[in-house]
Amino acid sequence: MSSYTFDEWYVIRLxxxxxxxxxxxxxxxxxxxxxxxHVAKRTHAPNMMLIEGAMxxxxxxxxxxxxxxxxxxxxxxxxxxxxxxxFFDAAIRGDVDRMFVSGGQIDMYGNTNVTAVGPxxxxxxxxxxGGGGCNISATIKQLTLWTTRHRSGRTVVAECDxxxxxxxxxxxxxxxxxxxTGGGPQCLVSELGVFDYDSDGRxxxxxxxxxxxxxxxxxxxxxxxxxxxxxxxxxxxxxxELDVLRVIDPLGIRRGEFDPREMEREFDLVGAGV
Amino acid sequence: MYLDPDKRVDLAxxxxxxxxxxMIALGGGLSARLPMAMVRELIRQGRRDLHVVGSAHSMxxxxxxxxxxxxxxxxxxxxxxxxxxxxxxxxxxxxxxTITVKESCCVTILTQLRAAEMGxxxxxxxxxxxxxxxxxxxxxxxxxCPFTGEVLVAxxxxxxxxxxxxxxxGDAFGNLFMEQPYVLDExxxxxxxxxxxxxxxxxxTEELHDRGVVIPGYFVQAxxxxxxxxxxxSCYPIYSYDRAHMSTYVQAAAKPESADGYVADWVxxxxxxxxxxxxxxxxxxxxxxxxxxxxxxxxGLFS
Numbered sequence: 001m002s003s004y005t006f007d008e009w010y011v012i013r014l015x016x017x018x019x020x021x022x023x024x025x026x027x028x029x030x031x032x033x034x035x036x037x038h039v040a041k042r043t044h045a046p047n048m049m050l051i052e053g054a055m056x057x058x059x060x061x062x063x064x065x066x067x068x069x070x071x072x073x074x075x076x077x078x079x080x081x082x083x084x085x086x087f088f089d090a091a092i093r094g095d096v097d098r099m100f101v102s103g104g105q106i107d108m109y110g111n112t113n114v115t116a117v118g119p120x121x122x123x124x125x126x127x128x129x130g131g132g133g134c135n136i137s138a139t140i141k142q143l144t145l146w147t148t149r150h151r152s153g154r155t156v157v158a159e160c161d162x163x164x165x166x167x168x169x170x171x172x173x174x175x176x177x178x179x180x181t182g183g184g185p186q187c188l189v190s191e192l193g194v195f196d197y198d199s200d201g202r203x204x205x206x207x208x209x210x211x212x213x214x215x216x217x218x219x220x221x222x223x224x225x226x227x228x229x230x231x232x233x234x235x236x237x238x239x240x241e242l243d244v245l246r247v248i249d250p251l252g253i254r255r256g257e258f259d260p261r262e263m264e265r266e267f268d269l270v271g272a273g274v
Numbered sequence: 275m276y277l278d279p280d281k282r283v284d285l286a287x288x289x290x291x292x293x294x295x296x297m298i299a300l301g302g303g304l305s306a307r308l309p310m311a312m313v314r315e316l317i318r319q320g321r322r323d324l325h326v327v328g329s330a331h332s333m334x335x336x337x338x339x340x341x342x343x344x345x346x347x348x349x350x351x352x353x354x355x356x357x358x359x360x361x362x363x364x365x366x367x368x369x370x371x372t373i374t375v376k377e378s379c380c381v382t383i384l385t386q387l388r389a390a391e392m393g394x395x396x397x398x399x400x401x402x403x404x405x406x407x408x409x410x411x412x413x414x415x416x417x418x419c420p421f422t423g424e425v426l427v428a429x430x431x432x433x434x435x436x437x438x439x440x441x442x443x444g445d446a447f448g449n450l451f452m453e454q455p456y457v458l459d460e461x462x463x464x465x466x467x468x469x470x471x472x473x474x475x476x477x478x479t480e481e482l483h484d485r486g487v488v489i490p491g492y493f494v495q496a497x498x499x500x501x502x503x504x505x506x507x508s509c510y511p512i513y514s515y516d517r518a519h520m521s522t523y524v525q526a527a528a529k530p531e532s533a534d535g536y537v538a539d540w541v542x543x544x545x546x547x548x549x550x551x552x553x554x555x556x557x558x559x560x561x562x563x564x565x566x567x568x569x570x571x572x573x574g575l576f577s
Contacts, residue, residue, distance in 0.1 A: 028304055028330055029355035054304055054330065055455055063569045066576045067357035067517060068305040070455055072510040073572060081454045084329070085461070088381050092400060115377055116368070120409060126368035128353030128360055131330050132380030135401030162406045170404040178404045179424050251576060256356040 004242055006191070006209075006265035007032075007255050010148070011245060012237040014100070014189050015039040017144040022097040023049040025087070025140070027131050028069040031253040032146060033100030035065055038248040043241055051096070056082035065253045091136040094181050099140045101133060101185070102147055105160045108223050109201045110145055110167030110185030112137075113160035120162060133165035138180040143167075148257045150190035150220050156203075157222035168201025191262055192217045194234060198226055207234045211265060236267070275492045276468075280446045285547060288470045288498040289315040292436050295345075297325040299462040300334050301439035302507060304355065305515040307452065308334040309440040311503035312472055314541045314550065317341040327434055329380045329458055332361065333506065333523055339363040339373060340533040341541065348376040350383060354524055357517075362527035376410050384458065386432035390465035398426035437462035437469045439489065440504045442512055443482060444473040448494025451485040453510050463493040470496050472503040474512055502551055502559055513562040514575050519554065 014036035018024055022045065026033040034053055041050050041059070052060050054070035061077030075081050082090070090096055103112030104127045114133070118124030137143060149155040163170055168184045175184055187206075188195040194207035204226035205217060210233050218224075237245075255263065289312060292298060302308045313334050316324075325346035326335055335352045338344045340363035352364040367373040382399055389397040398417055408414050408427075417428040439459050441450040450471055452459070463469050469489070476499045503509070506516035506523070526536035543549040551559065565572045 028351070029353065031356050054306075057454075064573045064576075066573075068355055068515060070304045070306045071508065071515065071576075072453070075454065083460075084380075084455065084457050085384055088384055092381060115406070116375075120406075122371055123369055126360070126365045126375070129330075129349065129351035129377045130379060131351050134379035134405050134407050135381035135399055138401040138403075162409075164405060164407070166401070166404050172404040179400070180404075181400070251573065253357075 002239060002242065003266055003268045004237060006262050006267070007258055008242060008245055009234070009237050009267060010189070010191060011036045011254050012039060012241045013194065013234055014144065014146055015043070015241070017187055017189065018045050018048060018098060020045040021047045023051065023095060024098045025051040025091065025096055026053050026100045027133065028054045029128065030069070030100055030102065031065065032148065032257050034069065035245065035249045035254045038065070039241060039245050042244045042248070051082070051087060052078070056084065056087045058082065064251055065249045067251070067253055088132055088136065091132070092139045094139055094141065096140045098142045098144060099136065100144050100146060101137060101165055102145065103165065104155065105157050106145060106147055106155060106188065107157055107160045107167065108203050108225065109169045110143070110188065110197060110203065111160050111163045111170055112145065112165045112167070113162045115162040115164045117161055130164040137165040137182070138178070139182045142183050142186045145185045145188040147188070147190050148262065149259070150192045151259070153220050153222070156190065156220065168197055174201070191258070192220060195225070202226060204228055205231055207232050209234050276448065276495045277492065281448050281494060281496050282446050282476060283496045283498055285311060285315050285472065285498045285500050286319070288312065288472065288496045289319055291468060291470050291496060292316055292321060292438070294321055295323045296435040297327060299327050299434040299437040299458070299466055300331060301437065301457070301459045301462060302504065303330050303455065303457040304332055305520070306455065306508050307440050307504050308332070308507035309438045309472055309503065310334060310505060310507055311500040311547050312438045312440070312470065313337055314547070317343055317537065317541050318546065327383060327432055329383060333520060336361040336363045336527060337523070339367050340527050341537050344373055346374045346376055348378050350378050350380045354520065358521055358524045362524060363533055366530070378411070379407065382429055383432065384461060386429050387458065387461040387465040389429070389431035390433045391461060394431065396428040396430055398428050400426060402427040432465060434462065434466040435468065437466035439463065439469055440472045440509065441489070442474050442509055443477050443485065444471055444497050445477060445479040445482045445491065446497070447479065448491035448497045449479065449482055449487045450489040450494070451482055452488050456488060459489060463489045468495040469493045472498050472500045474501055474503060474509060475499060500547055505554065505559070511566070513559070514565040514572070516558070516562055517576055
């Protein structure tokens with residue numbers, strides 16, 4: 001019997017947000033999303049176009065995922081690497097189907113803050129910054145949001161202190177009112193559950209991890225969120241997905257995103273839909 | 275255009291083209307091809323009040339801040355990714371208000387550089403509306419498309435005084451070869467008033483032709499040969515990044531006193547870059563160049 005850890009299941013759930021034949025991008029500092037894209041490419045989405053983070057390499061076959069997103073190992077096997085502007089042009093004209101977005105804060109409409117927590121003039125925490133997200137979150141067709149820090153109670157909040165990347169609506173209006181051509185966040189995958197967004201663009205719980213209760217999610221969330229009529233347990237990973245994940249991320253780069261206590265969550269493969 | 279046939283200078287002379295208060299663009303990004311030797315030399319020469327613009331950067335910007343050389347930061351990201359985390363000096367300076375944060379977005383910066391390259395007074399971007407980015411950028415405006423009526427954010431051209439670019443090889447005229455990702459370097463070269471280049475090795479032009487020129491020498495004002503000039507960032511195909519050294523820096527930069535200690539021990543040393551390389555050690559540097567010997571060797575650099 002094969003057992004697996006939460007970080008593995010989590011990355012595989014992220015991978016399942018990708019459909020075959022999508023053009024998909026992750027940003028820098030995003031190891032879970034990065035590993036998830038390679039898992040998807042090697043399992044259920046062989047014809048996706050994988051654009052490798054800060055290398056802009058198309059469908060590379062890296063020998064391992066390094067701890068930085070612009071190491072040359074990440075373009076190995078790629079027949080072509082886009083120039084910086086080729087990727088961003090594709091993203092703003094609407095040729096990129098999906099991007100992974102996270103943030104120090106994520107609000108109920110899926111806006112994210114990667115700029116500063118607290119007052120802008122004297123932030124409590126100056127975060128690193130958003131890369132290209134401020135513009136391309138407006139035009140990429142679908143966004144997969146993810147966070148591994150939902151449980152902290154500080155991440156999924158009623159309002160972001162600063163909106164860096166755009167969700168479904170901001171105080172300035174909806175995506176339609178802002179003439180934004182992308183569809184916005186399709187889902188949020190957290191270490192507590194999986195959410196989609198209702199017709200008003202509000203976060204709605206759809207799936208729970210088997211060791212998490214609805215009450216725990218409510219306690220960790222800064223607003224009242226909708227709950228689907230039937231909340232299901234996240235589908236377990238297959239052995240094939242686990243095998244691929246362990247090959248592509250032998251250094252365990254994905255684990256750097258988690259609080260150490262999440263690493264204590266272990267599961268076994270009983271009931272997995274292989 | 276810079277048309278002198280031979281622009282070779284030493285590092286100190288190249289650094290003298292950067293003046294206090296200049297807007298500078300640093301080449302490369304994150305852990306790749308950062309112009310670290312030039313950053314160290316600017317600190318040695320006591321440069322102040324610099325305004326840095328660019329996309330996603332790490333130790334280059336953080337070290338300038340730690341040394342008190344930076345006044346305005348207009349990058350889209352400064353940090354050490356998930357691996358080593360937030361940029362300590364940047365974070366401290368932003369939280370205490372000792373620098374002006376004008377955080378930007380990769381697309382916005384690219385668009386502003388393109389406006390400068392084309393000699394246009396502005397270009398529009400479709401994003402930004404609805405975000406809080408304009409709170410950091412009162413210089414942005416709105417414009418209405420004359421054809422569709424769509425309201426877009428208009429951004430002004432960005433013309434850095436000096437672009438500082440590090441490449442594996444170049445020639446005496448300043449033609450540069452580099453591997454991808456080029457990041458914004460081509461646009462920095464086209465938009466800036468001047469380019470100061472450092473390279474691992476200056477080679478005859480014929481040799482450079484065989485590899486291909488990425489940045490044409492007519493943009494380049496001066497070129498200096500500086501081995502391991504990107505260390506601890508990578509300069510492929512020659513060497514990988516030095517994760518252990520970056521980690522040492524991040525730990526030191528966590529507190530002002532130890533950040534000062536790093537600057538004193540590694541930057542403000544009498545022998546300059548020669549002494550820097552000696553301190554890092556020939557063995558450590560050689561190990562970084564051995565990434566291509568096997569996958570295990572490469573992977574081992576990051577374990």
